[in-house]
Amino acid sequence: xxxxxxxLAFKTADNGYKAGDMATDFKLKNVxxxxxxxxxxxxAKGFIIVFTCNHCxxxxxxxxxxxxxxxxxxxxxxxxxxxxxxxxxxxxxxSYANMQKRAAERKYTFPYLIDETQNITRAYGAQAxxxxxxxxxxxxxxxxxxxxxxxxxxxxSNPARSKFVENAVDALLINKKPTITESKALxxxxxxxxx
Amino acid sequence: MVLTLSVLKVNAQVKLITNAELQEKxxxxxxxYIVNFWATWCGPCVNxxxxxxxxxxxxxxxxxxxxxxxMDFQSKLKTALIPFVKKHKMQxxxxxxxxxxxxxxxxxxxxxxxxxxxxxxxxxxxxxxxKFYEKTFSYTExxxxxxxxx
Numbered sequence: 204x205x206x207x208x209x210x211l212a213f214k215t216a217d218n219g220y221k222a223g224d225m226a227t228d229f230k231l232k233n234v235x236x237x238x239x240x241x242x243x244x245x246x247a248k249g250f251i252i253v254f255t256c257n258h259c260x261x262x263x264x265x266x267x268x269x270x271x272x273x274x275x276x277x278x279x280x281x282x283x284x285x286x287x288x289x290x291x292x293x294x295x296x297x298s299y300a301n302m303q304k305r306a307a308e309r310k311y312t313f314p315y316l317i318d319e320t321q322n323i324t325r326a327y328g329a330q331a332x333x334x335x336x337x338x339x340x341x342x343x344x345x346x347x348x349x350x351x352x353x354x355x356x357x358x359x360s361n362p363a364r365s366k367f368v369e370n371a372v373d374a375l376l377i378n379k380k381p382t383i384t385e386s387k388a389l390x391x392x393x394x395x396x397x398x
Numbered sequence: 399m400v401l402t403l404s405v406l407k408v409n410a411q412v413k414l415i416t417n418a419e420l421q422e423k424x425x426x427x428x429x430x431y432i433v434n435f436w437a438t439w440c441g442p443c444v445n446x447x448x449x450x451x452x453x454x455x456x457x458x459x460x461x462x463x464x465x466x467x468x469m470d471f472q473s474k475l476k477t478a479l480i481p482f483v484k485k486h487k488m489q490x491x492x493x494x495x496x497x498x499x500x501x502x503x504x505x506x507x508x509x510x511x512x513x514x515x516x517x518x519x520x521x522x523x524x525x526x527x528x529k530f531y532e533k534t535f536s537y538t539e540x541x542x543x544x545x546x547x548x
Contacts, residue, residue, distance in 0.1 A: 264471075
């Protein structure tokens with residue numbers, strides 16, 4: 204059986220984006236068949252980029268919350284863009300066709316893009332799904348304002364949970380900096396293609 | 399969230415542990431500790447678990463302790479973790495780690511840990527060895543880890 208993770212050297216968390224870094228744009232295929240870039244969004248103030256996927260039970264546990272983020276923040280200028288980072292050969296549940304199926308079934312209101320070369324995943328430094336990046340538009344480009352877990356309560360058992368992404372975007376919307384700019388994201392390691 | 403301890407009393411195969419208890423356990427000298435962090439929801443974790451179990455089996459009379467520490471959903475203990483462990487009859491000790499916050503636990507285990515599973519901690523206090531790996535392990539690789547750090 205193919206162990207996609209073993210052959211390829213892993214990226215340490217140090218290599219990924221941290222708050223304060225500039226984030227690269229992308230041109231990735233959406234489930235609609237068209238490509239999507241952040242540059243397409245002329246009126247957005249920023250973005251909630253979520254590396255997520257079909258197969259991972261943790262990503263599944265967060266799916267409704269990811270959809271809710273777009274419901275809440277797209278109209279306020281911070282739309283969600285979901286990116287599936289995994290190798291569909293090693294993980295067929297994450298195939299493009301299955302992504303299309305899921306996005307349609309759940310009625311995603313946001314792009315669900317496939318990172319076919321995994322170059323964007325590498326650039327952002329995501330290690331697991333789901334991982335969120337809150338980006339803010341500046342005249343110099345897109346700054347990373349938050350990296351990490353969506354909240355600190357996978358199982359939604361704690362009403363007093365810390366909603367990291369919501370708190371970050373709420374702060375940015377009133378021209379403040381997020382108080383928490385990073386957190387660790389417990390999830391399924393990214394399924395890397397073999398070299 | 400209240401943990402139904404009665405569930406775990408019935409099942410001696412999965413022991414509850416806190417991070418503090420884990421750190422105390424693996425700091426004992428004269429033993430090599432290989433701590434694998436896994437979950438039933440993690441496919442690659444489940445695939446490599448037999449390699450860890452085999453290592454414990456092969457070296458069961460040596461100063462090696464393999465600990466399989468589950469980061470499963472607490473709400474799925476009865477429905478996921480315990481049935482899994484019952485089915486697979488493992489040689490190595492299986493633990494469920496209780497925590498208030500995943501983020502806090504991840505940083506306590508190792509500051510460099512991204513939080514992705516699987517991950518493995520290798521500790522030999524007598525030899526001053528403390529290594530953390532974010533990768534899967536074949537049996538050969540685990541055997542090398544044992545030979546290098548024992």
